[in-house]
Amino acid sequence: MQKSLIVACAALALVAGCERRPAAPAAAEKGPIEVPAIATPAGGAPDSFAPIVKRVSPAVVSIDTLSVAQNDTPWLELLPPGLAGPTPVRRGAGSGFLISADGYVVTNNHVVEGATEMVVSLADGRQFPARIVGRDPPTDLAVVKIDGRDLPYVSFARSALPEVGDWVVAVGNPFGLGGTATAGIVSARGREIGETFVGYLQIDAPINSGNSGGPSFDLQGRVVGVNSAIFSPSGGSVGIGFAIPSDLAERVTQQLIAEGRVTRGYLGVGVQDLTPALAARLDARGRRGAVIVGVAAGGPAAGRLRPGDVVVAVEGAAIASAGGLLRAIAEAPPGAQLTLQVLRAGRPETVTVRTARRSDQG
Incomplete structure (x- = not known):
């Protein structure tokens, strides 16, 4: 099974701490990926999103997980060791993105929650084992770490949040297919889904199962949101996706890197x-x-x-x-x-x- 975007079906419903670690050191040898300004015709879309996708895709990763599946037959636990058969394992897949040259990766909590093993795959084919730095279930954010140097990474947008109608480009790993880019606009801001500490960006860039934890970029290649959930009566994309806004995502990830948890x-x-x-x-x-x-x-x-x-x-x-x-x-x-x-x-x-x-x- 893939770890999928939290889906709201029929009604909107959103379907720990680790060791203390120092903040990620600044990488002096390499800066974040930068995208040249893209000309946008008045009242229209850019001629192409290709320059953005080419620049940012190296920093977007796929995350494959293994976790122990919940046993649907509790009586098996009463059997002597060795008689209950092999431990059931669940496989999951999601997305994430590098925010530092030394391997800090942002993703969704529901992608890595309960994972006993994780492998992070880069766009260039390299694979790294990963460990959890910290998770924050209330915002559905998590940070994992891979050991690397001079890795490509992207930055959060630190200016005002995108306006309704602004373009966004989502890059991720839908259905385990690997690097996939879609484009759309911000449809709404401050969406509230259940009891949550998040006021989501609503986007219509198609996102599906496996896009969880992947980034949505503005036209400058900055992360404006972390894709987390969709509304769908069928489980597939209907153009209503939800992304955790960059200002909140950056605050939470900084605390997770520094302390392994978030204090509220x-x-x-x-x-x-x-x-x-x-x-x-x-x-x-x-x-x-x-x-x-x-x-x-x-x-x-x-x-x-x-x-x-x-x-x-x-x-x-x-x-x-x-x-x-x-x-x-x-x-x-x-x-x-x-x-x-x-x-x-x-x-x-x-x-x-x-x-x-x-x-x-x-």
């Missing part, structure tokens, strides 16, 4: 979107935000936030949804003091609260 802030609040009906009840008509529906006793927000408060901004940045508030809290380090703008019984107030460490992270 916590306030101890339950939240939900501000619906029109709630806005009418809470004197917040015409506003967007997140409604506090519960505050944990003894938690960081106890005595500062109240059920019924409508959070409209954190640190001056507007909050449009419950997911947006949860992401803002999670991205703050433990011990950070956050300034929240809230509507309380229709009146604007400013609340400061200090984050704690999420309890599920030690």
Whole structure:
């Protein structure tokens, strides 16, 4: 079986820590792959995506995994050793991309989760055994390491996220076929899928099983997203894919390389979107935000936030949804003091609260 993109069928639903390691050293001998500016006719597509694909493809990898398959017959575990037969093995395949000359590879958590063996294959045919540096299930990101030197690598886009309508080029390993490029546009930003710390880029560049963990590039060859999920009633591409945006992906991968895990802030609040009906009840008509529906006793927000408060901004940045508030809290380090703008019984107030460490992270 291949490790596939997490697929939402009928309804949108998204289908650990390792040893502490130092941050990846900067490679003085080699820089990231650079793509010359590509002329785009006014109102049209580039004449060709070939220059981008040729430049970035050497840094895109295929990841083949072996893992122990879940035993569907638990009674076999009761048999004496040797009588239960060989241990069932599951094979998986996904994608990833190099972000350093010495072999750090970004991919999806669901590609490598549970893997007992991993082999990373480069576009030039070289293969390397890999080990997990760190995984972050909440964002479905992971970093693995291969031992190499002067490897080709790409960089994350560090400017503003792409706009809706901007071109993207996805490169990956669909169905184990190897290097495959598709192109499309950003269809939407900030898509929320279930309970997640990710506001996804929605793209229509076709991605399929095996594209998991592969990059989506802008026209300058910079990684703008990590392909992670698709919406599909059939399991195949219908032009609705989801990519983890580069700003979040870079923050998470930096922490995974440095510490093997990601640390997040916590306030101890339950939240939900501000619906029109709630806005009418809470004197917040015409506003967007997140409604506090519960505050944990003894938690960081106890005595500062109240059920019924409508959070409209954190640190001056507007909050449009419950997911947006949860992401803002999670991205703050433990011990950070956050300034929240809230509507309380229709009146604007400013609340400061200090984050704690999420309890599920030690």
